[in-house]
Amino acid sequence: MGKTAKIKKLKKRLRKLKARLVAAETHTHAVAPLAPPFFPDLPVIGGARFSAAKAGVKYADRLDVMLAELQPGTTIAGVFTKSSTRSAPVLDCQAKLGSNPDAGAAMLVNAGNSNAFTGGAGEKSVQAITRQVADALSIPENRVYTASTGVIGEPLPHDRITASLDDLKDGLSPEGLEQAADAIRTTDTFAKGAKAEVKIGDRMVQIAGIAKGSGMIAPDMATMLVFIFTDATIAQDDLQAILSDLTGTSFNSITVDSDTSTSDSLLLAATGASGVAVARDNEPFRTALHGVMLDLAHQVVRDGEGATKFVEIRVTGAQSDTDARTHAMAIANSPLVKTAIAGEDPNWGRIVMAIGKSGAYAERDKLSIRFGDILVAENGWVSPDYREEDGAQYMLRDELTISVDLGVGDGASTVWTCDLTHGYIQINADYRS
Numbered sequence: 001m002g003k004t005a006k007i008k009k010l011k012k013r014l015r016k017l018k019a020r021l022v023a024a025e026t027h028t029h030a031v032a033p034l035a036p037p038f039f040p041d042l043p044v045i046g047g048a049r050f051s052a053a054k055a056g057v058k059y060a061d062r063l064d065v066m067l068a069e070l071q072p073g074t075t076i077a078g079v080f081t082k083s084s085t086r087s088a089p090v091l092d093c094q095a096k097l098g099s100n101p102d103a104g105a106a107m108l109v110n111a112g113n114s115n116a117f118t119g120g121a122g123e124k125s126v127q128a129i130t131r132q133v134a135d136a137l138s139i140p141e142n143r144v145y146t147a148s149t150g151v152i153g154e155p156l157p158h159d160r161i162t163a164s165l166d167d168l169k170d171g172l173s174p175e176g177l178e179q180a181a182d183a184i185r186t187t188d189t190f191a192k193g194a195k196a197e198v199k200i201g202d203r204m205v206q207i208a209g210i211a212k213g214s215g216m217i218a219p220d221m222a223t224m225l226v227f228i229f230t231d232a233t234i235a236q237d238d239l240q241a242i243l244s245d246l247t248g249t250s251f252n253s254i255t256v257d258s259d260t261s262t263s264d265s266l267l268l269a270a271t272g273a274s275g276v277a278v279a280r281d282n283e284p285f286r287t288a289l290h291g292v293m294l295d296l297a298h299q300v301v302r303d304g305e306g307a308t309k310f311v312e313i314r315v316t317g318a319q320s321d322t323d324a325r326t327h328a329m330a331i332a333n334s335p336l337v338k339t340a341i342a343g344e345d346p347n348w349g350r351i352v353m354a355i356g357k358s359g360a361y362a363e364r365d366k367l368s369i370r371f372g373d374i375l376v377a378e379n380g381w382v383s384p385d386y387r388e389e390d391g392a393q394y395m396l397r398d399e400l401t402i403s404v405d406l407g408v409g410d411g412a413s414t415v416w417t418c419d420l421t422h423g424y425i426q427i428n429a430d431y432r433s
Contacts, residue, residue: 032189034302034310034398034418040193042177042208046231046273047071050176052183053164057157058112058150065161066180067168068107068227069137074271075101076145077240079247081264088115088122089146090265092130096142098236105143106133107227107267108161108168109184111212115148115156116262125158132162136169147225147265149212150186177229181210184225188212188303194295198288200276205232205285209292213256213300226251226266226296230289233272238280243268246286250293253325253415255332256304298416306426307418309341314403317367318411323360325413327404330358338420341400346391348376355404366407371400 048070055065070076078097080090108129115122130144148156181191196207213224234242243266251266268289270278278285302310313332318324331337334354340347348369355362365380371394375383394400 043206045229047271049172050180051171052179055164063183066183070105075236099142104139112150125156184212192299196288211296231274234270304418306421306424309419317405319409320411324411326360328415332417342419344395370403
């Protein structure tokens with residue numbers, strides 16, 4: 001065996017050892033390597049209080065349920081999974097949107113059990129929880145929104161949740177949002193939060209959000225579990241319109257593993273405590289809210305199960321935006337592309353494959369591919385200036401950009417994904433054991 005072949009073999013073995021190390025660390029819940037350095041200092045949202053408790057739904061001795069109490073007049077918007085097997089909490093939330101805006105409201109979220117595919121028992125669990133939260137906070141039942149995340153197909157031990165209501169009520173605090181973010185995690189390795197402050201007229205409006213998500217991420221509405229709060233005054237129909245508009249280019253533009261959850265829920269609450277009125281076409285507010293949504297979406301990808309690479313896929317020059325998105329998602333969801341990225345292999349042929357299989361229009365001899373600023377392929381062939389060692393060096397980075405121009409139109413789309421490592425297999429093989 002020649003010297004070059006030996007070096008290549010040793011590098012391949014090193015990559016495998018690195019992947020196994022990541023898998024072992026992830027399985028023991030080490031913080032993901034792409035995690036932000038700290039949880040943000042979220043602002044107090046007037047008219048909202050939060051708490052968290054250890055209910056023991058599945059996990060021993062850790063926060064696993066959170067409660068949010070919202071003042072009367074709070075408007076609430078939501079987007080949810082389009083899964084045909086969506087959970088009882090999702091169905092209940094969908095039915096309640098727009099009800100009793102003059103009354104107070106609450107959100108109760110548990111981790112460890114998704115209360116999905118649980119039939120009539122799941123509905124009874126939701127009813128029991130919403131009834132007792134409503135009684136505890138003196139609000140109507142149709143203003144209590146619940147969400148559950150975790151294992152599918154197991155009855156929710158809702159009595160453990162309701163038994164913690166006294167502690168949750170006593171612990172309510174305007175500063176409790178960070179603990180709430182910690183309580184909704186399942187395989188997440190870090191709590192996720194984001195914030196924004198925006199000037200509307202001569203007054204300031206605050207926005208703060210939390211999210212959970214790590215696997216089963218290929219949104220078809222919004223994503224995972226996400227809860228965003230603002231002190232702005234916004235009519236419910238305007239709030240819903242804003243949220244629906246901004247979902248497509250944030251939560252609906254990420255994927256970890258191409259799987260859509262039964263429980264995905266995004267709720268946005270506007271308490272009105274600031275007294276600042278915001279219309280649906282207010283661009284400063286929309287920009288600030290989109291920033292929070294995109295930040296949380298990116299954090300979910302960065303915490304992708306076993307992930308070691310954060311990848312942006314940019315597709316331009318498609319016949320339409322829809323075609324561009326189809327191509328982008330085909331690349332982002334391809335196991336062959338994702339494993340090549342995990343192995344730091346600049347295998348651009350796999351990107352060509354993903355474009356060809358997507359089903360959207362493409363012409364082989366018009367497309368070009370770039371790794372960052374490196375032109376890899378053009379005119380249906382490898383670029384004459386491309387050097388494999390340049391591509392290999394680029395792939396060593398933790399954050400990558402893969403750009404494709406189809407050369408057939410003006411359509412464009414950007415999506416975000418991560419690599420696929422041994423860690424993902426380890427986590428999901430042992431998820432219930």
